[in-house]
Amino acid sequence: MSEKIYVGVDLGGTTIKVGICDAEGNLKQTYEGPTKAEEGAEAGMERIAQYVRTIVEQSPYEWEQVAGVGAGMAGFLDIPKGFIKFSNNLDWHNVPAKEILEAKLGVPVAINNDANVAALGEAWGGAGRGYANCVCYTLGTGVGGGIIINGKVYEGFGGMAGELGHMAIVPDLEAINCNCGQKGCLETVSSATGIVRMAKDAVERGDRTSLALIEKITAKDVFDAGKAGDEVALRIINRAAYYLGRSMASIAVVVNPQRFIIGGGVSKAGDILFEPIREIFKKYTPEHAQTGVDIVPASLGNDAGVVGAAGLTLR
């Protein structure tokens, strides 16, 4: 039993999920418990350490096989130092997470943000397995992303690489303000929030659409209406897809990945979203930058975070 194992921690606002992966990114075991973030960062760090010890105890592996522990979370991080500057959803500030967890566990620890970790999970053990260079999108409330270069998360100069939701992609005439302070960001149109906003606008304008009958429209409602042939819903879906496809066309000549991977709740819509994205990508990308390049759904679902976190110390 000398095989090395890697433990991943997906640190969420309400739940901490931990998982054990082998060196190939296969998820072998999971365990989860409450975050109780309100008890503070110190208690939270102890809870993480506890869950990590527990999952290994409950597994067929020995503690000596643990080669590293990684944790993914939302928030502003100093990634090289493993320092949580500020986490909105946990309300934790200035936590030297790597230092604390390494002292508690006695193994190397790394932290990274949730979008990068999900990207690494897909690249290592999911839809990007075997592809050295991929770009991952996470379509949820916002649009997150991660750039995988030579199998590793690429963070860039200030840790902002892969913040694909903030590509300035919408022309001024149609641009609306984004939470980030800029205008025309991709996530203003291609996130669940953007899709719901466009649907509400259409209903308010009085467009003829079945969405007008729904009290609280969700992105899923828009996709369902589109699948049922609602033309307004289809127009909204195509607009979200159009800017995703155009952003990929630009990325294709900047980092030229072999594979684009799209995950997150919105990606579950399937072909009705993927087909127009592929069409637009094809239309706006020079032939040499699209040859051999594909656009595929993520395959790990909610496990991407825990798998990617497990991979942090290895990759």
Added chain:
Amino acid sequence: MSEKIYVGVDLGGTTIKVGICDAEGNLKQTYEGPTKAEEGAEAGMERIAQYVRTIVEQSPYEWEQVAGVGAGMAGFLDIPKGFIKFSNNLDWHNVPAKEILEAKLGVPVAINNDANVAALGEAWGGAGRGYANCVCYTLGTGVGGGIIINGKVYEGFGGMAGELGHMAIVPDLEAINCNCGQKGCLETVSSATGIVRMAKDAVERGDRTSLALIEKITAKDVFDAGKAGDEVALRIINRAAYYLGRSMASIAVVVNPQRFIIGGGVSKAGDILFEPIREIFKKYTPEHAQTGVDIVPASLGNDAGVVGAAGLTLR
């Protein structure tokens, strides 16, 4: 005299320029001679080898100090194999350049395309010196580019990384066809060709501009007119700058470089081009992706190619 030196070859359509650099990318000596491409690839390879031997003989260095030779050129290359598939301006086809030159010279040889090599030159010994992550633009007849990650040229899956001129950046309503087969590429507006086209369009439309008096408008004419206060010229310059700035805003959240470097003939226009680029970049880039990031002119001029080529085997 155990210091290692690196020889770079800038293989142009009419002239072959060679240079010797030290390990820090300082250009110590240059030499040049005719390409005589029409005599064929075999004679051309022999000529390159000859020029490399000659420059070292004429220098204070010994042949034993040569740690590697690199060559940059226009054309379709198989970079890892060091193979010239097709060079338009030389009319050479299927030349195993690396293999031939290594046999002739007995030292490691690498080849790469001219835009990547110019980017590496600036990153190694020019405006990017000391910056691990930069993105370089070359504004000439077209718009070339290069992505430098951790001090090395990043080529991407199919060698198309850094083909910044083909970012699909112009909205459909204003987009025109590009040589690459797509529409709305950056180089349709921000290259010398794009600037001249916009100027001709303005003159043909009957816009009131001093450019109407010029028989054969060049990009420099447009910048000169702009500096003299010609409003039509300024509008054209601002449009070229606008799309450059927007492309940088997108790149800032994809690879988040520390420095953007702009070279090539068009960049000599100076502040009249750089100021609006910086303004647009600031406007469309999230704060965290522009903090500490700057946009500067290239500093090596025509030497970027020979310096970058010299750096190929090292970096």
